[in-house]
Each structure stands twice: as C-alpha cells, then as structure tokens.
Amino acid sequence: MRKNIKYHLSIIFFLGMSFLITSCAKEIPGKLSSELLPLEGNPLVSFRILLHVGSVNDPEGKEGLCQLTFSMLASGGSKNLAYKEISKKFYPMATSVGLQVEKEMSVFTGSVHVDNLEEYYAIIKDMLLDPGFREEDFIRIKTNLLNFLEKSLVSTNYEQFGKEILNLMMYEGHPYGHHDAGSIESVKGLTLDDVQAFYKEHFVQGNITTGLAGGCPSAFPSKVTGDFSVLPEGQTPHLTLPEQRMPEGLEIVIADKKTPATAISMGFPVPISKANDDFFALWIAVSHFGEHRQHLSLLFQKIREERGQNYGDYAYADHFIQGRRKFPAQNYCRQQQFFSIWIRPLANSNRHFVIRQALRELKKLVQEGIPRERFELTRKYLLNYTKLYAQTLGERLGWQMDSTYYGYKDFLAEVQERLPKITLDAVNQAIKKYLNFNNLYIAIITEDAESLKDALVSNTPSPITYANPNMPKEILEEDLVIQTFPLDVLPEKVRIAPASEFFKKMGIPRTN
Amino acid sequence: MAKFISYTLCITFLLCFPLIMHGSDILPYDYKIEELENGLKVISIPLNNPHIISYYTIVRSGSRNEIEPGKSGFAHFFEHMMFKGTKNIPRETYDDFLTELGAGTNGYTTDDYTCYFIVFAGRDNLETVVKTEADRFINLYYDEEMIKTEASVIEGEYYSSVSSPGRRLSELLRDTAFEKHSYKHTTLGYLEDILDMPNQFEYSQLYKKRFYAPDYSIVLVAGDFDHDQLMEYVRKYYSNWEKSNYTLVTPEEPPQTKAKRAHYDWPSPTLARIAIGFHGPVYSDEKIDKAALDLLAEIAFSRSSSLYQKLVIEEQKCRTLSASFADRRDPYLLVFNATVKKDKDLSYVENEIFKELKKLKNEPVSEEILADVKSNGKYSFANSLGTTDGVASSLAFYINLATDPGTVNKLFALYEKITPQDIQEITKKYFKKTNSTVVTLTGGKAK
Numbered sequence: 001m002r003k004n005i006k007y008h009l010s011i012i013f014f015l016g017m018s019f020l021i022t023s024c025a026k027e028i029p030g031k032l033s034s035e036l037l038p039l040e041g042n043p044l045v046s047f048r049i050l051l052h053v054g055s056v057n058d059p060e061g062k063e064g065l066c067q068l069t070f071s072m073l074a075s076g077g078s079k080n081l082a083y084k085e086i087s088k089k090f091y092p093m094a095t096s097v098g099l100q101v102e103k104e105m106s107v108f109t110g111s112v113h114v115d116n117l118e119e120y121y122a123i124i125k126d127m128l129l130d131p132g133f134r135e136e137d138f139i140r141i142k143t144n145l146l147n148f149l150e151k152s153l154v155s156t157n158y159e160q161f162g163k164e165i166l167n168l169m170m171y172e173g174h175p176y177g178h179h180d181a182g183s184i185e186s187v188k189g190l191t192l193d194d195v196q197a198f199y200k201e202h203f204v205q206g207n208i209t210t211g212l213a214g215g216c217p218s219a220f221p222s223k224v225t226g227d228f229s230v231l232p233e234g235q236t237p238h239l240t241l242p243e244q245r246m247p248e249g250l251e252i253v254i255a256d257k258k259t260p261a262t263a264i265s266m267g268f269p270v271p272i273s274k275a276n277d278d279f280f281a282l283w284i285a286v287s288h289f290g291e292h293r294q295h296l297s298l299l300f301q302k303i304r305e306e307r308g309q310n311y312g313d314y315a316y317a318d319h320f321i322q323g324r325r326k327f328p329a330q331n332y333c334r335q336q337q338f339f340s341i342w343i344r345p346l347a348n349s350n351r352h353f354v355i356r357q358a359l360r361e362l363k364k365l366v367q368e369g370i371p372r373e374r375f376e377l378t379r380k381y382l383l384n385y386t387k388l389y390a391q392t393l394g395e396r397l398g399w400q401m402d403s404t405y406y407g408y409k410d411f412l413a414e415v416q417e418r419l420p421k422i423t424l425d426a427v428n429q430a431i432k433k434y435l436n437f438n439n440l441y442i443a444i445i446t447e448d449a450e451s452l453k454d455a456l457v458s459n460t461p462s463p464i465t466y467a468n469p470n471m472p473k474e475i476l477e478e479d480l481v482i483q484t485f486p487l488d489v490l491p492e493k494v495r496i497a498p499a500s501e502f503f504k505k506m507g508i509p510r511t512n
Numbered sequence: 513m514a515k516f517i518s519y520t521l522c523i524t525f526l527l528c529f530p531l532i533m534h535g536s537d538i539l540p541y542d543y544k545i546e547e548l549e550n551g552l553k554v555i556s557i558p559l560n561n562p563h564i565i566s567y568y569t570i571v572r573s574g575s576r577n578e579i580e581p582g583k584s585g586f587a588h589f590f591e592h593m594m595f596k597g598t599k600n601i602p603r604e605t606y607d608d609f610l611t612e613l614g615a616g617t618n619g620y621t622t623d624d625y626t627c628y629f630i631v632f633a634g635r636d637n638l639e640t641v642v643k644t645e646a647d648r649f650i651n652l653y654y655d656e657e658m659i660k661t662e663a664s665v666i667e668g669e670y671y672s673s674v675s676s677p678g679r680r681l682s683e684l685l686r687d688t689a690f691e692k693h694s695y696k697h698t699t700l701g702y703l704e705d706i707l708d709m710p711n712q713f714e715y716s717q718l719y720k721k722r723f724y725a726p727d728y729s730i731v732l733v734a735g736d737f738d739h740d741q742l743m744e745y746v747r748k749y750y751s752n753w754e755k756s757n758y759t760l761v762t763p764e765e766p767p768q769t770k771a772k773r774a775h776y777d778w779p780s781p782t783l784a785r786i787a788i789g790f791h792g793p794v795y796s797d798e799k800i801d802k803a804a805l806d807l808l809a810e811i812a813f814s815r816s817s818s819l820y821q822k823l824v825i826e827e828q829k830c831r832t833l834s835a836s837f838a839d840r841r842d843p844y845l846l847v848f849n850a851t852v853k854k855d856k857d858l859s860y861v862e863n864e865i866f867k868e869l870k871k872l873k874n875e876p877v878s879e880e881i882l883a884d885v886k887s888n889g890k891y892s893f894a895n896s897l898g899t900t901d902g903v904a905s906s907l908a909f910y911i912n913l914a915t916d917p918g919t920v921n922k923l924f925a926l927y928e929k930i931t932p933q934d935i936q937e938i939t940k941k942y943f944k945k946t947n948s949t950v951v952t953l954t955g956g957k958a959k
Contacts, residue, residue: 308663310668386614
C-alpha cells in the first residue's frame with residue numbers, strides 16, 4: 001500500500017512538473033509567443049488566441065475600432081469562406097469562435113472535439129490570418145454595435161449601465177475612459193478601411209500569444225505557431241498610461257430615467273494589481289467586505305440578509321467580470337486597477353439610505369479593519385474557493401495566460417503559497433493604505449435625480465420602512481444611525497444627465 | 513516549495529476529462545440509483561477525477577406547482593427561504609460552513625423543479641455536506657418575520673430583471689398563450705403576488721409540507737466519492753425525513769382553437785422583438801413527437817439554417833433568430849424568437865417564420881442537414897460534460913424530467929431513428945395557425 005502511494009505521488013509529481021514546464025510562455029519582443037497545456041487523452045482541444053491589444057489602442061475619434069475589427073474576424077468571413085459557409089461548417093461540430101475585447105487585452109476563444117480539430121483549425125486559421133473583410137459583414141457587425149450602444153446598453157441592462165458610468169467617471173481623459181464598443185458618434189464614423197488598417201497595424205506577431213490546451217496531437221502546437229508566424233514581426237508599442245485620478249470628495253453622476261428601482265456602482269482607482277505583493281492582503285479584506293455573490297460578503301449580510309433591500313451587494317479589489325457560474329472570468333488583465341462596490345437595484349425610496357449604509361460600512365472597514373475571526377474565515381474561504389476557479393480546459397488555459405501577464409508561473413498556486421503567510425496586521429495595513437471612504441466616484445441610475453441630489457447635498461435624514469413590523473431592535477437602532485450618517489456631498493460635485501444621452505458621444509454627457 | 517508542488521498537482525488534477533462517446537450510449541459514465549424507504553431517490557455518478565464533488569438536491573417542484581391563484585413565484589420564494597438555517601444549524605453557522613469549505617453553492621428555480629447545489633473539493637468533506645444538507649431539508653426553520661424580510665429581497669430581484677425587454681416578452685407570451693395551466697406565469701411570478709409575499713407565512717408552511725419531502729426530492733452526487741460510502745451517509749442522515757404523500761394535479765390546459773396576439777410598448781428605445789408560440793407535446797424519450805420537434809428547431813432556426821442566414825446574415829433584418837422548444841413535465845410551448853432591427857420589419861419577420869413552417873410541412877428536410885443536426889446535438893451534449901459540475905448540472909435537468917439519467921441515452925437513441933418524413937408529419941401536426949400565439953414588443957422614445 002505504501003509503495004502504491006509512493007508510486008502515485010511520483011506520477012503526480014511528474015505530471016505536476018510537466019504542467020509547470022509546459023505552462024511557460026516564451027516571449028521574444030516582436031515575435032509570436034505561445035502557452036501550451038497539453039493533456040494527452042483529453043478528447044477536447046481549447047484555443048485562446050490572445051492579443052495584447054484592446055480598446056486603449058482605438059485611435060482618438062475612432063473609439064470602438066478594436067471591437068469592430070476583431071468582431072470582423074470572429075463573426076465575419078475569411079477570404080476563402082463567407083461567414084454563412086463558416087456557420088454551416090461549424091454547426092455539425094457544435095463549435096464557434098468567441099471574442100472578448102477589453103481595455104488592454106482581447107482574446108479569440110474556441111473549443112472543439114479532437115475528432116474535428118483539423119477541420120476546425122483550418123477554418124479559424126483563415127478567419128484570423130486571412131480575413132475576408134467583406135462589405136456585407138462590415139455593415140452587419142457595425143449595425144449590431146450601434147444597436148448595442150443605442151438600444152441595449154442604456155435601455156435594457158441598467159446594472160451593466162451603472163458599471164459603465166463608473167468607468168467613464170473614473171477614467172475621464174484616460175485611455176480607459178471610453179466604452180470598449182465606443183460611442184454612437186465614433187462608431188458611425190468607422191469605415192472598412194479603418195478596420196483593415198487597424199488589423200494590419202496590430203495583428204502582428206509580437207502582440208499575439210497562441211494558447212492551446214487539451215488532447216491535440218503532439219505536432220499540432222508547432223503547426224499553429226508556424227502558421228501564425230507568417231504574420232509580420234513587430235508589436236504595438238507598450239502604452240504608458242497616465243496616472244489614475246483619485247476622486248476629490250464624493251463625485252457623483254446620476255443618470256436620470258424613469259425606473260422603479262435605483263442601480264448604484266461606486267469606487268476609486270487603486271495603485272496595485274494581482275502583480276503586487278500587497279494585492280493578496282487587500283484581496284482578503286475586500287473578499288470579507290463584499291465577495292461576489294457569496295454569503296461571506298459583509299455588504300450582502302447587512303443590506304440584503306438583515307434588511308432585505310435588494311438582491312445583493314458586493315465589492316471587488318480589481319476589475320471583475322463574472323465567468324462560468326460565479327467565478328471570475330479570465331483574460332481581462334489591466335495595468336491599472338480599481339476598487340468598486342456594486343449595489344444591485346433597490347426601491348427608489350431606499351436609495352439614499354443604502355448609499356449611506358454602504359459608505360458607513362466602508363468607513364468602518366477603513367477605521368476598524370476586520371475582526372480576527374472574519375480574517376481567518378475569509379482566508380480559509382479563498383484558499384478553498386480558488387481551487388474551483390479552473391475547472392474547464394478553457395479556464396485552466398485562461399488562468400495560465402493571466403499568470404504570465406501578472407508575472408507568475410501559476411497565480412492559483414501562488415494563492416496557496418502566500419495566503420497562509422498573510423497576517424491580520426498585513427490585511428489591516430493594506431486596508432489603510434489602499435481604501436478610503438471620503439473620496440469615491442459614485443454612479444447612480446434613478447428617477448427624479450434632482451430630488452436625490454438635493455437630499456444628498458443637504459444630508460436630509462433618510463429613514464426606511466420594513467414589511468416586517470418586528471424588525472430586530474439592534475437593526476432599528478443601527479438604522480437610526482445610518483439614516484442620518486453624514487455625507488459630504490458638494491452640489492458642484494453632482495452631475496445629472498438624462499440616461500438616454502450616455503454613449504451618444506465620448507465621455508459623460510453635459511449636465512443640465 | 514513542498515506546498516507549492518502539492519497544490520500544483522491538485523490543480524493539474526482538477527480537470528475532469530470530458531466524455532468520449534462509446535457504444536450506443538451518449539452518457540459514458542456508470543451511475544447507480546437507490547431509493548430509501550421514505551421515497552428519497554439517490555443517483556450517484558462516481559467520476560475518475562480527484563477532489564471535486566458536486567452535490568445536488570433536486571426538488572421536483574417549480575412554478576408548475578403554483579396552482580392556486582395569488583401564489584405565483586412561490587417556488588422561487590421558497591428557494592430563498594431554504595437558506596435560512598435550522599435550529600440545529602442556524603443560518604450563520606450554515607453560511608460559515610460553506611464559506612470555510614470554499615464551496616461553489618447556490619440554488620435556482622425553474623418551471624418544473626428547484627435545485628440546490630454545493631460544489632466542493634475534498635471527499636473528506638462529504639459526510640459533513642450530507643449531514644448539513646439533510647438537516648437543512650428536514651429541519652428548515654424560519655419565522656414570520658424572516659418571511660417578511662426575504663420577501664423584500666424577492667422584490668429587489670424583480671427590480672434587477674425589470675430592465676429586460678426579453679423577459680417582459682416571455683411573460684407576455686406565457687400569459688397570453690396559456691389559459692389555465694400554471695405555466696401561464698414565469699418563475700419570478702406576477703408583481704402583485706410578489707408584493708403579497710410578506711403575508712404568506714402560513715402558505716409557506718403548507719408549501720413546504722407538500723413539496724419539500726423525500727417523495728418529491730432526488731439527491732444527485734457526481735465526482736470523487738465511493739458509492740457505498742455515500743449511501744451509508746445518506747441513510748444515516750435522511751432516513752427520518754417524512755414523506756408528503758401529496759398528489760399534485762396541475763390544471764389541464766384546454767386546446768387552443770384560435771390564433772392569439774398581444775403587444776407590449778416598452779417605455780424606452782429598444783430593438784423590436786417578436787415571439788411566436790405553439791402548444792407542443794410533453795417531454796418523452798419514447799414517443800417521437802417532442803424529439804422530432806427538437807430536431808426541427810435546429811434544422812429551421814439554428815445559426816446554420818437557411819432562414820437564419822437569410823434574416824440575420826444576408827438581409828440583416830434581425831439581430832437574433834432562434835427556436836426554443838423547452839422540455840417540460842406537462843405540455844409546454846414551442847417558441848420562435850427574433851429581435852428585429854427596425855419596427856417596420858416585424859410583420860415581415862413574422863411572415864417569414866410562418867412561410868418556413870409551411871415549407872417544412874410541404875417538403876421533407878434533406879438527409880444531410882438532418883445528419884448535421886444530429887451531429888451537433890451529440891457534440892454539444894458531450895461538451896457540456898467537460899467537468900464534474902457540468903455532468904451534474906446537465907443531468908439534473910433530465911433527472912427532473914424522468915428521475916433517471918438513462919433517459920438521456922434513450923433520447924439520443926430516439927433522435928437517431930427520426931427521419932425527414934417524421935419531421936414533416938410532426939410539423940403538420942403542431943404548427944397550425946389556430947394553435948399559435950404571437951406577441952411583439954417595440955420601444956418608445958428616449959426618456
């Protein structure tokens with residue numbers, strides 16, 4: 001039995017080491033790099049063709065060009081095949097090409113059964129390396145982009161809308177300061193020539209990492225890198241970002257629209273990312289304060305569980321996009337990061353109270369730190385929960401690529417290594433160093449914006465009522481404190497604009 | 513360094529190799545089904561991928577079970593109450609347990625069932641999970657005040673979804689197409705019923721007694737565990753759960769005899785939408801009707817179909833076009849959905865959908881296209897089984913329908929037998945104008 005254990009451990013050790021060896025990206029400036037995660041016997045193959053190019057590379061006045069260009073590759077035809085033919089060929093294989101475009105990173109994704117690998121790869125190779133750039137694809141994709149900006153973002157998903165307003169506020173005049181899809185005005189001006197020029201300039205070897213995971217034949221990765229090596233060498237110059245602007249006091253933008261509920265997002269830039277040592281301590285603090293869609297979140301407990309105000313309340317130590325289930329999605333890496341709080345929609349009558357409550361909780365966090373038992377609980381939670389982050393092939397490959405971006409061999413392994421060594425003191429120091437409660441950008445979508453502004457500026461008491469006539473005494477007592485919790489809101493720091501004006505042009509619409 | 517390596521190994525093994533189709537069965541994993549004396553069914557699927565276990569509890573009660581007036585949305589409301597703890601394990605202790613476990617956990621409610629899942633690492637934790645879940649289902653405790661607070665959360669959830677025109681269109685379609693059956697309302701329920709939830713403490717107790725019982729529940733476990741060990745724990749902790757013996761009789765939907773139509777004016781700019789629903793058959797892995805309709809939906813409305821290519825890619829009238837023939841325990845709707853770029857094209861798109869159905873009645877589809885659709889179905893299902901949780905979550909749906917994962921094998925075998933002529937006959941049978949409900953939505957001016 002003992003021998004068996006040793007045998008298994010040695011196999012595990014070998015496989016583990018081979019994972020480490022194969023996980024390394026090889027980067028030579030101006031040349032293609034690759035990430036491999038071979039898993040012999042696995043009947044699936046997962047692709048991630050990642051570009052270190054994103055909406056920050058949109059030329060001024062042509063915002064949305066990166067999104068439009070890469071959409072032409074993912075949802076348009078190649079020179080060989082019209083998009084209609086591609087759809088027909090993909091269909092029996094139950095596969096497709098996915099695309100995500102972000103500030104500094106874009107990625108084409110795909111997954112296919114190894115039975116169909118050759119056929120699938122031949123198609124996507126042509127889509128990416130020999131795109132058709134047909135006029136009819138251009139019109140279709142550009143129209144879809146405009147429809148998204150004109151009719152979907154503002155009217156049909158105001159939780160996302162709130163987050164986008166926060167981004168506009170945080171990064172005014174900064175390369176991050178526009179929606180990845182651009183504005184209605186900028187997208188209307190984009191031409192097929194613009195798209196082709198952007199492709200030619202940025203779809204070059206040094207910008208690209210070809211990621212492959214799964215059970216592909218051993219010679220296949222070399223074939224892929226060989227094919228992509230026909231692209232010109234070179235890379236887009238590294239973008240030196242301007243310093244992030246911290247808010248001065250509470251800076252508020254209210255998007256005014258007729259709505260039964262209020263959506264709120266708030267936050268501010270932080271000078272660290274996953275690449276920094278301090279990130280791990282800050283992560284524990286913010287996970288305690290607002291772990292995404294988990295009961296662990298203090299904000300969730302105080303606002304939803306105790307008071308039933310809304311569906312959930314969360315906080316994030318860096319830019320967060322939800323992937324499968326509630327886990328973080330990969331390949332949304334950025335040089336500059338921000339802390340944020342997301343308050344899900346709540347009754348308009350309670351909006352002022354909940355803004356006060358969230359900021360009061362943030363103040364308590366900054367001033368008091370986190371209790372030891374919560375520190376221990378949160379750390380244990382993160383140590384276990386992160387083991388579930390990378391379950392699918394695509395997720396594993398994605399985390400491997402993110403690890404490379406942030407300078408780790410394996411970020412998730414780093415979590416296991418570092419978290420046990422972090423002290424409560426380090427967490428509380430990180431809170432003091434990176435979080436604050438006086439200077440925040442606050443984005444609000446609500447109706448009758450002027451009355452909210454008046455209430456905020458004049459610190460009008462904001463009592464709330466409950467359906468439950470027997471609310472616990474301690475909650476009602478705390479409510480008395482919250483409803484008069486002073487906020488230092490200056491009238492000149494509150495901007496109001498009709499919701500319908502957002503994304504027509506760049507930046508935040510002019511205020512009334 | 514030692515820790516670093518051991519964790520790397522752990523991550524290396526988190527991967528669950530997805531299925532390889534072999535033999536005639538689409539499902540390549542062995543499974544076992546056992547039933548306790550109290551009627552609780554346990555389905556176990558041990559998988560050869562260390563560490564991860566998915567523990568699902570499927571309660572075969574969803575919005576279909578909301579048969580009394582004023583109770584729409586109650587199954588979903590009760591799902592929320594299931595997180596309130598027991599006298600043995602109060603909510604805070606339950607939350608801390610799951611937090612320490614680092615589990616991926618949640619619940620969701622559908623038309624036919626409500627599902628609770630815990631995905632966690634480490635087979636050593638299995639007994640505690642079984643014990644804790646059994647306690648939650650047997651001894652759930654909440655008082656009237658907790659009901660009132662949670663009702664506000666549901667109202668908040670309603671507000672989270674209120675900005676979706678697609679959801680509004682779906683509500684309108686069901687409300688218009690159904691006269692009597694509880695599929696008339698969505699799982700979230702009508703707003704007036706949501707607003708009355710704070711007053712429903714007594715009904716909640718009745719709901720619990722009827723449906724949160726072993727004869728309405730199935731425990732599904734997939735991943736790294738030993739079946740016999742699992743059953744030992746299940747017998748130990750679930751055996752004293754009392755049967756309900758309640759028989760649900762859902763209202764029978766009368767046959768639709770004339771075409772119906774409704775419209776909704778969305779208050780702000782949005783893409784126009786149309787949904788066309790036809791009353792269809794119930795899920796079956798034996799009769800070909802529903803299986804043939806599944807294939808038809810793909811043939812005529814998938815991204816590779818000629819109508820999709822025409823309306824979305826070539827003419828660019830539509831942003832999206834799809835068919836959704838959902839499987840339900842009672843006869844449900846066969847729905848065609850489109851988002852249309854210009855309001856004025858709504859009637860054109862509607863006509864094109866009806867024209868396509870007419871064509872399918874007159875001409876059999878090609879063998880080649882049918883083969884492509886069958887291939888897509890097999891690979892899609894295979895891809896969904898790529899992780900432990902993928903196996904559990906995919907099968908939970910079918911287990912709700914048939915109480916046995918083997919239904920998937922039977923269903924895919926049935927697909928293989930279906931011919932172009934079968935599809936033609938089925939199209940004639942179900943897609944009659946008098947059996948149709950058309951609902952549309954258009955946006956207003958900017959506000």
